[in-house]
Amino acid sequence: MHSRFPTFALDRQAMSKTLIIAEKPSVANDIAKAIGGCIKKDDFHENDDFVVAAAVGHLLELIVPEEHDIKRGKWSFTHLPHIPPHFDLRPIVKSESKLKTLTKLLKRKDISNVINACDAGREGELIFRYIMQYTKAKQPSQRLWLQSMTPTAIRDGLAHLRTDEQMLNLADAARSRSEADWLVGINGTRAMTAFNSKDGGFFLTTVGRVQTPTLTVVVEREEAIRAFKSRDYWEVHAEFVCAQGVYKGRWYDPKFKKDETDTERRDSRLWSKIAASTIVMACEGQKGTVTEESKPSTQTAPALFDLTSLQREANARFGFSAKNTLGLAQALYEKHKVLTYPRTDSKALPEDYIPTVKQTVAMLKEQNNYTRFAQQIEKNGWVKPNKRIFDNSKISDHFAIIPTLQAPKNLSEPEQKLYDLVVKRFMAVFFPVAEYLVTTRITQVLAHHFKTEGRVLVNAGWQAIYGRDEQKEDDMLVAVAPEEKVKTEHVDLIGLATRPPARYSEATLLSAMEGAGKLLDDELREAMSGKGLGTPATRASIIEGLLFEKYLVREGRELIPTAKAFQLLTLLRGLGVEELTSAELTGDWENRLAQMERGEIKRDAFMRDVHQMAQIIVKRAKEFNAETIPGDYATLTTPCPNCGGVIKENYRRFACTQCEFSMSKTPGGRTFEVQEVEDLLKTRETPLLQGFRSKMGRPFAAILRVVEDKESPARYKMEFDFGQSADDEEKPDFSAQTPIGPCPKCGGNVFDAGTRYTCENTYGADKKCDFRSGKVILQQEISREQMEKLLTTGRTDLLTSFKSARTGRMFKAFLVNTKGKVGFEFEAKAPKAEKPNAKTAKTDEGVAADDAPAKAIKAVKSTVKKAAKTTVKTAAKTTSKTSTKTTAKLATASATKKPAVRKSAKTTAEQVE
Template sequence: MSKKLIITEKPSVAADVARALGGFVRNDDYYESDEYILASAIGHLLELACPEEYEVKRGKWSFAHLPVIPPHFALQPIAKTEPRLKVLVRLIKRKDVTSLINACDAGREGELIFNYIVQHSAAAKPVERLWLQSMTPQAVRDGFLRLRNGTEMSGLGDAAVCRSESDWLVGINGTRAMTAFNSKTGGFHLTTVGRVQTPTLALIVDREDRIRKFKPRAYWELEGVFGCAAGEYRGKWFDEKFKGKDDDEHARADRLWDQACGQMLQQKCSGKIGEVSEESKASTQLSPLLYDLTSLQREANGRFGFSAKATLGLAQALYEKHKVLTYPRTDARALPEDYRPTVCSTLAMLTGEGVGKGHDEATLARYAPFAGRILAANWVVPNKRIFNNAKISDHFAIIPTLQAPKHLSEPELKLYDMVVKRFLAVFYPAAEYLITTRITRVEGEPFKTEGKVLVNPGWLAVYGRDGQEGEEGNLVAVAPQERVRAEEMVLSSHQTRPPARYSEASLLTAMEGAGKAMDDEELRAAMAGRGLGTPATRAQIIENLIAEQYLLREGRELQPTAKAFSLMTLLNGLGIPELTAPELTGEWEWKLARMERGEMSRSDFMREIAAMTQRIVDRAKSYDSDSIPGDFGELSTPCPKCAGLIKETYKKFQCQSCDFSLWKIVASRQFEAAEIEELLTRRKVGPLSGFRNKMGRPFNAIVQLNAENVPEFDFGQSATGDDGAVEVVDFSQSEALGACPKCGARVFAHGMAYVCEKSQGPTKSCDFRSGTIILQQAVEPEQMQKLLSTGRTDLLRNFVSARTRRKFSAYLVRGSDGKVGFEFEKREPKPAAKQSRTSTNDVASDEVAALPAKAAVRRRKTTT
């Protein structure tokens, strides 16, 4: 008897199909019934490889064998899933299997997975296509009643293969070409590029470049404290004529850019009588949409600091191992329109009723009141915001399954809790607020006060906000026609801040929205809903950039390395914008969409890709490292060997008359031209921060030229002569910063530390020493002067914990024992809390005194 072989993309889908169709008997690796054999892949089982006869074994990292454009591609099994591939090939070749049913996910990747398996098996059996958006039993049964002919999917299949082969061509040839270029001058310098990886890196480098070039501007804000019969309230002055930011991203209606103007307003309004007008209006706020993978990764990073990769791993475990979440690798935030009965069943499970023993009763108890109320109020109704087939591709939003949770780890429980609360909240009514805007006019000058009161929590109740308690801005009442008095006018100074570095959360958002600013409408439309990468690949792209040393993960920040800046300089200099801008992805998506509709042939598309690949390689072959165009200049300081002219190039600062040169990147840090000028002029520069040792740990150092004009690190320790004797330091030409808190002698800046004059030389009698850089925070001489004279510095905001890599703010203070420690600012609204102090343990630099610095941070965390 002939049978049809059904191949799904995942084991869980195979199990769903078996339950829906019925009549199957489970074997070890597949299901079988009278009519069907049912088996699954485990995602991708095969990957592209260059055919043996075209692959270069020796010298593949040189230009001699580039570009590699094979006339066809070979498929090779992915090692860890090869046993599953062998099972599928054996089933395909069974004599009683007369046709195949492609039941892989309804999208480009699902089509590719199935087509590669069939191609590898060399089978020529008829194919039908099951196309599902919902996995309810009825939807599965209906899908089998309307199977499509496999030939109808040829356009989608061609687009899937073209995308895969194009990524291979650009990635392999681009990486080998850039590696060959960077290795011309010696050594092997692996320089990876990719269609998605490199534009993503370009986003981060561009943001870091804006941060480095940012120049803060001073501005002032004027806040009035107004007294009325019921008490006091505050209001901030604002410009009623303000129309918008125009070209100034920092412009705000409540910012004053002239201190004198602020002082004039302060004097004008202080102590005067004001008239009050108020306007109140109701406002509603809908719950957020259900999670897709990107929004789940973004929020988990923001709330718990989970990396995108960690969140994906947890979600995958909750799906595969615990079976408590639906498939997580999705870009949809809606559910199928026939999913309402499944939702009601899931809510019933969350009430805990009818759930067997062994589940986590305490966890379900948290959700039961909300799930019960949704069911009792009949809030699961048709709603296009929640149930919408048009907003689903091959997978729907992430929601809890009918399986009750048990034995979840703490991180798994945190993620499960996020998904369940979002699932419950989406069916609740909107939160209702009363928003009051109060304008207090003093001498004709307006001051705005805003209050927001939660009237009905709606969906916020799921998150524990069930009333007005804790709501900010509950205003002191002002009676009608009551006049108030400006008791105080506070003029505060501020500075504009540079854009924040990307966190994984904000980078995922940027990748998801890449292309929205494109000028070309067709390319912008092609990128809509896609962005850079897919929800399933974005986490790995970030991890790859870190593994290739293009990025550093500093706490929750992602910081580009000198290698990343060097790559962008190279690609921009070579004139290869296709690899740095999302337009390449947009153009590909537009053409692949045309191919899916039958408007473009596979051969035409691949011909264009081959031409682009050839162009990338040709551009790299056309230049040497010292001829790459770029924003390079000349140094004003002459060469220390021959007094010749020194020019900046892609990799070096190179003398034009002799062999003297200085590398631009040393210990993962790139020198700026001004720093090299200082090094050549003074024969030393620093202390400088941002260096990294071989373990990836940051350190600070002075760089100085030795007698042979070779740069060396100087960590600011006591110098010794050739005979091993400690040299006497001459402070006669230096300016004293104050009295030593230990012995009363003078304190000077020396190397990478502020030291007591009696701590140097062979007869030292004092050990006072405090770093010029402490936990990556520069301590300027004027701050050390304040510390020595008043006992503490200003509030310094850029300390970085050596353990958590997170920034924190603190004062440096002088202890009674003369040691320098931390004092942390009081946190409002806890005025009674004591300030905590922590010793810096005489930290001289992050590298030289790493252990004391870490200890200081640990104590700091226990006392705040």
């Protein structure tokens, strides 16, 4: 045994070694340095006593055993609920190489013991247990419980390992959480999808323990906004003149008391214009007496960043999405090595981290942007024990996000902004408090009181780091002499109106997710303390998932729920399974999982209740039908196209109250907004719309029309228009249109033909040209402006929302004219890292660190390997005018072989129509 660990005792045979498995490569590196004498070998470190290797987060995921899996009909009520007797595991593809490395190490004959050095928490325990289960490892294991990554802390942890028996309760809680989420998510999603697809088609309706309560938060806010009724009120503002100058005040009622039943009431609001006008007339030109009170006030620097607070700040300051902030922070950690691990929910540092922090300050002193402030910290000795900053009890799996000892180099602009945010927060936390003198001045004119507040900055303290070391003129009050009478120069009546609650932005939604347990009862609130909905690492992906499934849309920085979101909440409330919409389920689970960790309840009891919940969700969905789902439904203003009657909404349809006309709310699995239906009934036609899904669940775009039913004259129905085959279609009348540009094949004019852009010479049996391009290519809308650029310059701008039909990944590309065909051209790849084996640098969770264009290039090139060009043709056939299917096949042609490899990878493509 290594001499550094005299108290670290494991049964060992001669020449045997201990394998230490960390959760992340960076932690494995720290452990290897701490134990010393290690040589880096491929993907692990090794010395005479230890082998140190790492996962990259979760390497395995739950699957149903083969004999219990549902091959077909998984969305049918017939096969629900789906509760397998046990679960198997399968590798996560993107991190399979790491799993293979660990498997080989665990099968080595000289590995006699294993130490779990994964993160100190439930998920870290789960990652390790899954690895041991999947590899069928037989070695005894012990637990290294680390909350600090200093060499001293690591060596001390190795000297005081926890036994496997001590960790069994935590392992049970970890497995139970994982399996419970699978059971509720799968059965909930399949049951709601089956319910919404009863009348045909495929309407994917996803639900989840975290996703759905998060959506509920946004929907309930939108409901409050829609129900809000604005009220007029008035304020009286006055301008006063004294010997030293002019100041302003606002009328207020000193006898005002808060009214819990009316939260819109304020001490400065007047609800009668007559009363407000009376004050104006009474005070105009009058003399006033002044009293004032000044009090010192301090403001402490905000705590260090955890991931959620960093995402909130970056969204508020720069408009970065939570997903983007996480990606940038991960790159700063993994690629540039200038930030500590970002996926943390802690805002404190370990108590033994003071020496490391001092070294970090010394590093920052050498950076021009931070020299002045780092010198002040160092000179004044401000880095010292402080429970607000250094507190082991406030650290869970990881400590706060701070800069590392590595100086930044070659950061992109967004990376630099985020790094600067973290560095300033890091330095600010050591600075003194900001000191103010807060003055409240009351000016009394007759019987009326006006309030003026001013704040004088006495000592900027930490705010100097943010450039707030000078007093703003607006905050300063002109002096009034004792006993001086001031003159009321102007009195203004200001008419205002109450405003509805603000919509959520990503910053405010992250805060709501973090504090979701605050409204629960004491026991559940305590269980969710510091947790909330989701984890710092998953909250961004939850929001992105809601956007992807079209439950939410972004408008500027606002997140707005769609009709699909309202329909889901209506369904869950109507079915009586509101536990899926509330944070209470998470609170209850967290409470019971904490009890399981303490050995107070058994895993079997918890899982029985989860199975019962899955049974109830499915049972309720089977018992109800669409006509019995209650809800707050709309009445349309546009009359019925058949009879002119009133059309009303129900859960499933928009239906006339006087005739048989009706239309589905979810044609092709796309939930329609009320306004979209109004517009369709008025104009009889929609623009080209996305978001539809075929019966096989594949996305497509189409136009919807309200047309006369040929079988029932004078009656109308709704139908899809997918665009017809040009061979059979009569040439449209393009005389009212302005051509978009010249045809790249024949030189004719290209026009907008509804679902596509087409050459005027592509129609009829004697067509002269076959140039056509869809308005939607791989789910990316191609605007008229972009098509005009393509036709006139041969290239569009960089388009960012393509989605691979094969892999489902989003990618960016230019559309280009390639010999009369529309093709892709990708951005040039960034230069590779200096290390020859760094082709696929990965994050701790195993996600490729390179961006979407690089992934897209790799995906397109994979079938032709080293070739620079690949021809991908998409053939589409429609069987008839009323066909409701479009089929597309991607065929790969042989690559051209040229000695000169271009920097941009090009792919020609004809669009699916």
